[in-house]
Amino acid sequence: MRGTLRPLSVAPMMARTDRHFRVFLRQLTRRTLLYTEMVTQHAVLHGDRDKILGFSPIEHPLALQLGGDDPALLAECARVAADWGYDEVNLNVGCPSERVQSGNFGACLMLEPDTVARAVEAMRAAVDLPITVKHRIGVDERDGYDDMLAFVDVVARAGADRFSVHARKAWLSGLSPKQNRTVPPLRYADVYRLKRERPDLPIEINGGITTLEATLEHLEHVDAVMIGRAAYDDPGLFGAADRLVFGDAAAPDVDAFTAVERLQPYVDAWVAGGGRLHQVTRHLMGLFAGLPGARRFRQVLSEQGARPTAGPEVLARALACVRRPG
Numbered sequence: 562m563r564g565t566l567r568p569l570s571v572a573p574m575m576a577r578t579d580r581h582f583r584v585f586l587r588q589l590t591r592r593t594l595l596y597t598e599m600v601t602q603h604a605v606l607h608g609d610r611d612k613i614l615g616f617s618p619i620e621h622p623l624a625l626q627l628g629g630d631d632p633a634l635l636a637e638c639a640r641v642a643a644d645w646g647y648d649e650v651n652l653n654v655g656c657p658s659e660r661v662q663s664g665n666f667g668a669c670l671m672l673e674p675d676t677v678a679r680a681v682e683a684m685r686a687a688v689d690l691p692i693t694v695k696h697r698i699g700v701d702e703r704d705g706y707d708d709m710l711a712f713v714d715v716v717a718r719a720g721a722d723r724f725s726v727h728a729r730k731a732w733l734s735g736l737s738p739k740q741n742r743t744v745p746p747l748r749y750a751d752v753y754r755l756k757r758e759r760p761d762l763p764i765e766i767n768g769g770i771t772t773l774e775a776t777l778e779h780l781e782h783v784d785a786v787m788i789g790r791a792a793y794d795d796p797g798l799f800g801a802a803d804r805l806v807f808g809d810a811a812a813p814d815v816d817a818f819t820a821v822e823r824l825q826p827y828v829d830a831w832v833a834g835g836g837r838l839h840q841v842t843r844h845l846m847g848l849f850a851g852l853p854g855a856r857r858f859r860q861v862l863s864e865q866g867a868r869p870t871a872g873p874e875v876l877a878r879a880l881a882c883v884r885r886p887g
């Protein structure tokens with residue numbers, strides 16, 4: 562296996578896990594593995610790379626998630642990822658959106674394990690980075706445990722370095738991507754069984770996990786836990802991750818106030834470099850829910866912070882509206 566097995570990651574999420582949100586998460590946790598949003602093979606090869614692939618050194622360890630189905634193109638993408646300094650390349654075999662299906666990638670590739678295997682093989686041959694796969698427990702009628710096992714076995718033989726399993730099946734038609742994250746039931750037992758029956762394969766579980774306590778329980782059964790929506794809705798939960806999940810006794814817990822304060826120099830530099838404040842602060846809207854002043858915090862950020870000329874001091878002004886507990 563290539564790479565370090567990390568027990569906790571933040572899931573790739575389109576329009577959410579961009580470089581700014583990742584830098585914010587890094588104020589809370591040094592060790593959790595972070596992912597980019599999904600980037601298609603064509604975007605990596607033909608798009609504006611600074612915009613699509615650029616990141617700050619503090620974001621390591623960082624995985625680039627790719628969407629695609631062409632082994633040669635994906636291998637080229639993996640080379641680009643290595644040149645840019647990413648720590649891992651992950652292939653998306655879990656997204657059921659129609660746009661993604663029309664490109665023949667995402668969850669529909671669960672029906673084509675050989676294609677995925679060839680892609681993994683080609684990427685592994687191209688670079689020394691870990692090549693990992695994020696997938697579902699099943700799609701459509703192919704949703705039995707044995708179907709998933711057959712998929713994993715084929716892809717494991719190609720050398721995949723970790724399987725991140727969203728513990729729900731996806732319906733390729735009839736459900737929106739959002740419904741596909743809530744309607745099919747979670748089947749954690751299938752993922753646990755996969756780890757039991759394939760103990761040598763690094764297995765990460767994903768889906769519906771919202772606390773570090775639940776994370777620790779899952780870690781009794783699998784190697785790693787991936788948290789998606791809860792990381793966005795309640796990023797503060799990662800403030801204790803280095804200590805509780807990674808066992809780093811020296812890591813002090815960080816609260817959301819401290820994380821926002823620590824983010825300020827990044828915000829200053831981003832705005833000074835011509836970036837817009839709102840690109841960063843839009844990710845902070847969910848913070849401090851329930852605390853006195855949280856509404857005012859959101860108001861200041863959305864009214865003053867969204868102006869094209871908003872300066873970085875708006876963030877400090879918004880933070881000053883929230884009363885710290887205790």
Ligand SMILES: Cc1cc2nc3c(=O)[nH]c(=O)nc-3n(C[C@H](O)[C@H](O)[C@H](O)COP(=O)(O)O)c2cc1C
Nearest residue numbers: 572573574575598599653727768769770788789790
């Ligand atoms: C807004 C949003 C965007 C997402 N984008 C991606 C993506 O780009 N790639 C991917 O593999 N999964 C994507 N997902 C799925 C998540 O990575 C994750 O598998 C799913 O949300 C289940 O985990 P959770 O219950 O912890 O949120 C997305 C989910 C959300 C909510």
